[in-house]
Structures are given as structure tokens and as C-alpha cells.
Amino acid sequence: MSASFNRVILVGNLTRDPEIRYVNSGSAVTKFRIAVNPNKRDAKPEDTMYVDIVAWERLAETCNTYLKKGSPVLVEGRLSIRSYDDAKLRDDNGQPVRRQATEVVISGMQMLSSRRDDADSGDRGGYNGGRSAVPAGAPARTGDSPGGDDLEDEIPF
Numbered sequence: 001m002s003a004s005f006n007r008v009i010l011v012g013n014l015t016r017d018p019e020i021r022y023v024n025s026g027s028a029v030t031k032f033r034i035a036v037n038p039n040k041r042d043a044k045p046e047d048t049m050y051v052d053i054v055a056w057e058r059l060a061e062t063c064n065t066y067l068k069k070g071s072p073v074l075v076e077g078r079l080s081i082r083s084y085d086d087a088k089l090r091d092d093n094g095q096p097v098r099r100q101a102t103e104v105v106i107s108g109m110q111m112l113s114s115r116r117d118d119a120d121s122g123d124r125g126g127y128n129g130g131r132s133a134v135p136a137g138a139p140a141r142t143g144d145s146p147g148g149d150d151l152e153d154e155i156p157f
């Protein structure tokens with residue numbers, strides 16, 4: 001018997017600000033959509049995929065707080081296809097129309113904008129997941145060091 005595997009990793013940009021709500025149990029749920037461009041040179045704008053993303057609990061609150069329209073993001077989770085009755089639409093017999101929603105329910109999210117991008121946009125309170133923006137042992141980028149040293153002259157290429 002073969003095992004099943006359901007894992008999705010996507011990189012894209014938010015098409016609008018995330019929307020948070022709280023279900024009856026008090027759990028937070030945030031929904032947003034990302035635009036994922038194809039990985040080919042001759043891609044056309046119509047080749048872009050728009051993927052609905054769902055985050056729960058603490059991750060939902062983090063996404064709602066730190067993500068905004070246009071934010072580049074990496075999300076990781078599982079594909080979910082669910083059915084629901086659309087109360088707004090009725091079939092010929094007066095019954096609600098049955099719909100399907102395809103979403104990625106994420107278990108992890110990483111913001112991909114740099115501190116420099118955040119500074120350029122005026123957002124100085126960006127969240128980087130508790131990680132240093134500059135890896136340990138790596139030289140600081142121009143303008144990152146407290147002394148304002150310009151290290152670009154030391155780069156051999």
C-alpha cells in the first residue's frame with residue numbers, strides 16, 4: 001500500500017491585505033491570496049496563478065499583522081479542497097448550488113522582503129521571524145553597520 005503525501009510550497013506576492021476573523025471557538029483564521037508567476041522566461045501575465053491561502057491560530061494573527069498587499073512571501077502547507085453550499089445561488093429546483101473551494105492551509109510562512117525594502121516603503125516595524133537579516137559571519141550591507149562603513153569597495157566583483 002502506498003503512502004499519501006500532501007505538501008505545498010509556494011512563493012508569491014499578496015494580491016490584497018489579509019483578512020482575519022474569529023470562529024465560534026475563538027480561533028483566529030486569516031485568508032489572503034497570492035499571485036504565483038510561472039518559472040519561465042516567455043511567461044505571459046495570464047499564466048499567473050492566484051492561490052487562496054488560509055492560516056489558523058497564532059500564524060493567522062502573525063500573517064494579519066505583518067503581511068500587506070504586494071508583500072513577497074513563501075508559504076508552506078497542505079492542499080485542501082472543500083465543498084460548501086452557496087446560499088446566494090439556487091439551482092433550477094430552488095436548492096443551494098454546491099461549490100468547491102481549493103485552498104492551501106499553511107503551517108509556515110516566511111516574509112521575503114528585506115529590511116532595505118521595508119525601509120524604502122516606510123515600514124520600520126517589519127517582522128523577520130526572529131532571525132537576523134544578516135547571517136552570522138557575513139559582512140553587513142551598505143548602510144547596515146552602525147558606523148556607516150561602505151563595504152562595496154571590498155567586494156572583488
